[in-house]
Amino acid sequence: MKRLRSPLSGTLRIYLVKVGDLVQPDTEVAVIDSMKMEIPVLAEYAGRVSALLADPAAMIDEGQPLVELES
Amino acid sequence: MSWEKELEEIARRRELALQMGGTQKVARQHAAGKLSVRERIDQLLDPGSFREVGTLAGAARYEGPELVEFVPANQVAGRGTISGRPVAVVGDDFTVRGGAADASIYEKLLYPERLAHDLRMPIVRLVDGTGGGGSVRTLESMGFTYVPALPGWHILDGNLSRVPVIGLALGSVAGLGAARVAASHYSLMVSDTAQIFAAGPPVVAHTGQTVTKEELGGSQLHARNGTVDDEVGSEHAAFERVRSFLSYLPRSVWELPARSPSDDDPQRQEAFLISTVPRDERKVYATRPILGAIADRGSFFEIGRLWGRSTICGLARFNGVACAVLASDPYHYGGAWTRASSEKLTRMVDLAETFHLPIVHLVDVPGFQVGVDAERAATIRAGVRAMAAIERSTVPWCTILVRKCFGVAGAANRPSGRLSMRYAWPSGSWGSLPIAGGLEAAYRAELDAAPDPRAKRAEIEARLNAVTSPLRSAERFSVEEIIDPRDTRRVICEFADLAVHALTPGPSRQGYRP
Numbered sequence: 001m002k003r004l005r006s007p008l009s010g011t012l013r014i015y016l017v018k019v020g021d022l023v024q025p026d027t028e029v030a031v032i033d034s035m036k037m038e039i040p041v042l043a044e045y046a047g048r049v050s051a052l053l054a055d056p057a058a059m060i061d062e063g064q065p066l067v068e069l070e071s
Numbered sequence: 072m073s074w075e076k077e078l079e080e081i082a083r084r085r086e087l088a089l090q091m092g093g094t095q096k097v098a099r100q101h102a103a104g105k106l107s108v109r110e111r112i113d114q115l116l117d118p119g120s121f122r123e124v125g126t127l128a129g130a131a132r133y134e135g136p137e138l139v140e141f142v143p144a145n146q147v148a149g150r151g152t153i154s155g156r157p158v159a160v161v162g163d164d165f166t167v168r169g170g171a172a173d174a175s176i177y178e179k180l181l182y183p184e185r186l187a188h189d190l191r192m193p194i195v196r197l198v199d200g201t202g203g204g205g206s207v208r209t210l211e212s213m214g215f216t217y218v219p220a221l222p223g224w225h226i227l228d229g230n231l232s233r234v235p236v237i238g239l240a241l242g243s244v245a246g247l248g249a250a251r252v253a254a255s256h257y258s259l260m261v262s263d264t265a266q267i268f269a270a271g272p273p274v275v276a277h278t279g280q281t282v283t284k285e286e287l288g289g290s291q292l293h294a295r296n297g298t299v300d301d302e303v304g305s306e307h308a309a310f311e312r313v314r315s316f317l318s319y320l321p322r323s324v325w326e327l328p329a330r331s332p333s334d335d336d337p338q339r340q341e342a343f344l345i346s347t348v349p350r351d352e353r354k355v356y357a358t359r360p361i362l363g364a365i366a367d368r369g370s371f372f373e374i375g376r377l378w379g380r381s382t383i384c385g386l387a388r389f390n391g392v393a394c395a396v397l398a399s400d401p402y403h404y405g406g407a408w409t410r411a412s413s414e415k416l417t418r419m420v421d422l423a424e425t426f427h428l429p430i431v432h433l434v435d436v437p438g439f440q441v442g443v444d445a446e447r448a449a450t451i452r453a454g455v456r457a458m459a460a461i462e463r464s465t466v467p468w469c470t471i472l473v474r475k476c477f478g479v480a481g482a483a484n485r486p487s488g489r490l491s492m493r494y495a496w497p498s499g500s501w502g503s504l505p506i507a508g509g510l511e512a513a514y515r516a517e518l519d520a521a522p523d524p525r526a527k528r529a530e531i532e533a534r535l536n537a538v539t540s541p542l543r544s545a546e547r548f549s550v551e552e553i554i555d556p557r558d559t560r561r562v563i564c565e566f567a568d569l570a571v572h573a574l575t576p577g578p579s580r581q582g583y584r585p
Contacts, residue, residue: 007380008404009444035405035437036507037353042402062444 002045003053003065010034012058017067021049029067032060047071084127088143092166100166104264105242106306108147108162111197115160115310116151123149124186125179142167144176145200148183150192153314156322159187162197165242170200181223188226191323193235195313198252199242221247227254232425232582234323237316239309240265240299243284254585256422257316257374258299259309262290267298297378297411315372319386319393320426324578327427330571333391335367337564344556348474348498355401358383358433361473362398365560367391379415381406381440386428389560392567395423395466398433399473406435408480409445413453420460425583429467429570431563432485437505438478458483463581467570469493469563472550476501492566494559495550499541506535 010032017029028040029049047069054066089109091097097107106114112121129143145167150159161183168174187194210216230236231254238255240248243266252258252267260267268275268288275287285291290302303309321328341364347356362371366387373385381403387396397416399406408416423430439450461483468491470484481501485491503509511518514531521527544550554562 007402009442035407035440036505037355037401037405037437039355039402039405 001050002047002069002071004029004041004043004045004067004069006030006032006041006060006062006064006066008032008034008039009062010039010060012054012056012060012066013038014056015052015067016040017049017052019049019051023047023049023067023069041066043067043069045069045071081127084138084141087141088126088129091143091164092145092168096166103242105165105199107166108164108197108199111162111241111306111310112147112149112151112160114307115195115197115313116153116158117155120151121149121160122151123147124182125149125176128176128179130174142174144179145170145174146176146180148179150183150186153193153317156317157190157192158317159183159192159194160197161194163200163242163248165199170242170248177222181226184223184226184230187234187236188230191234191325193237193317193320193322194230195237195239196251196255197239197241198244198248199240200244200248227251231256231585232324232578235317235320235426237313238299239313240267241306241309242266243268243271243288245269245271253298256425256583256585257313259301259303259312260290260293260299261306261309262294262302262304264306265290267293295377297375297414300375302377316374316386319372319388319428321576324425324427325576327571327574327576328393330393331388331391333367333388335390337390338561340557340560341365342557344559347556348496350498352475352500355405357402358398358400358435361433361559362387362396365389365563366396371396374419375415379409379411379413381409382412382416384415384419387431389431389567390564392564392571393428394563394567394570395419395428395430396433397430399435401435401474404440405437406475407437407440408450408454408457409440410448410450410453413450413457417453417457417460420457420464421583423466424460424464424579427466427574427576429469429567429574430464431566432468432470434470434472434476434481434484435474436477436481436484437475439480454480462486462488465489465575465579467491467566467573469566469570471559471563472496472499472501474498474500475505477505478503492562492569493550494552494554494562495541495544496556496559497541497553498556499544499550499553500539501541501544501550502539506532506539510535 013031013033015030023043024046027043029043030041032039050070051068100107132140145164148161163170236255238252238258240252240260245268249267266284266288272284293299294302370388375384381400383398383400385396439454468485470493472495476484518524518527541553545553
């Protein structure tokens with residue numbers, strides 16, 4: 001099991017994946033509002049989404065887990 | 072009378088040295104997914120080029136005049152060539168006492184460093200061992216304690232200002248081993264089989280932290296915090312990266328980087344560049360395809376991909392000229408300078424200054440990272456250090472203003488006190504402050520007095536936006552040229568052609584600090 005972490009702090013605008021989706025490296029999994037921009041979070045690993053770990057509109061810290069993947 | 076007998080004895084001892092820690096220990100090394108030190112050296116260097124020094128050094132045991140046991144010193148050292156150019160190499164032998172320093176011969180460890188230092192060639196350290204002190208068991212054999220010192224460290228340190236130094240972590244490395252990896256221009260660790268720490272899990276357990284060695288010092292951590300520049304998936308990949316890295320650099324600071332022949336048209340245009348930056352400034356774009364498109368085909372070599380990620384750093388060739396590349400990555404804080412990206416940028420500019428690489432800087436910088444996290448991280452301290460590196464650099468400089476260029480970090484798009492060549496894309500947008508961020512503060516009274524503040528704000532914003540065209544900046548020579556993005560490769564290749572004639576070999580004014 002692997003976790004995709006936010007590479008930056010900001011506000012979680014939206015998830016672009018749902019539980020059960022397959023992601024590949026560089027799949028956009030979420031969008032974070034930061035530095036007045038909409039910044040996509042790219043998957044670092046491949047896997048199937050088993051859980052979304054943050055609430056939309058939540059403040060996100062750098063390094064905070066956003067998505068749990070089953071490999 | 073000949074000396075056959077002595078030669079036979081030398082051959083016998085050489086044979087013993089080649090066995091390293093013995094069949095079992097070497098098998099254990101392989102089972103751990105690691106190569107032996109001699110396999111590493113063979114894979115790193117050009118075939119047949121290794122010239123070993125100190126083959127016969129080690130711990131011998133005699134019965135009468137007879138040698139009955141020989142354990143080689145646990146560093147293998149010498150020189151060889153990589154792509155035909157000489158390099159010094161030193162590798163720890165983990166199969167002999169776990170690479171611990173108390174089974175080494177310090178002079179032998181220093182020899183390759185002196186070789187690199189005095190005969191001016193790069194050095195590659197294959198580190199796979201513990202610290203300098205070895206084990207507390209040595210207290211009993213020595214019968215005294217000593218104030219810690221690193222005899223010869225001035226040679227290792229001096230090498231940083233003289234020759235390319237590469238540190239590879241190829242196993243669990245602690246203490247002095249960790250320092251020998253980090254005190255380098257370029258460092259790598261192999262994921263899963265290499266860990267780096269000041270002290271390992273058993274020592275850390277005394278502080279109440281129970282962690283595995285991978286949790287404590289694996290590449291998941293250290294390739295992402297800048298302890299090392301990059302992680303690689305295998306030792307073979309590490310050696311490939313070493314060969315590539317060295318291909319961009321001169322043998323020493325007294326030479327200039329070699330210019331490679333290039334068959335890539337310096338006027339080559341890539342159509343996507345005209346539309347790669349979105350018109351909506353809230354949207355991001357990928358920087359690496361831009362770098363791939365403008366550099367000589369296949370020549371962009373990224374350094375530090377996983378840390379300080381809002382700035383992409385690397386080496387690349389433009390019309391065959393090796394250059395250092397700095398570029399913003401809007402996927403990370405919109406390209407803003409963070410503490411880590413400032414440190415990475417400092418390291419890259421210092422490398423370029425040390426080894427005479429012209430610098431190409433692609434800028435999309437909204438400023439420093441802002442917010443509580445940024446302040447907590449002491450971002451401005453690292454930021455002004457990066458600015459000092461830029462300001463004090465003397466190598467030719469070329470800036471491409473791709474999009475945003477704001478604030479103090481934006482002003483550091485080039486050194487302020489000397490000429491740089493600078494080109495903006497039509498997507499350029501710059502100022503002391505972005506309008507959206509500064510408008511309320513600047514027009515507070517006007518907004519408060521308005522019957523409809525929202526309408527007033529829109530009106531003011533439209534007024535300000537009307538003067539933000541980069542063409543107005545060009546009228547005042549605030550930006551020198553605005554170019555078709557598809558011409559970026561051409562203008563940088565032209566810069567590189569000019570820059571090679573403005574490089575001066577020799578030590579840089581300030582020594583390199585790792």
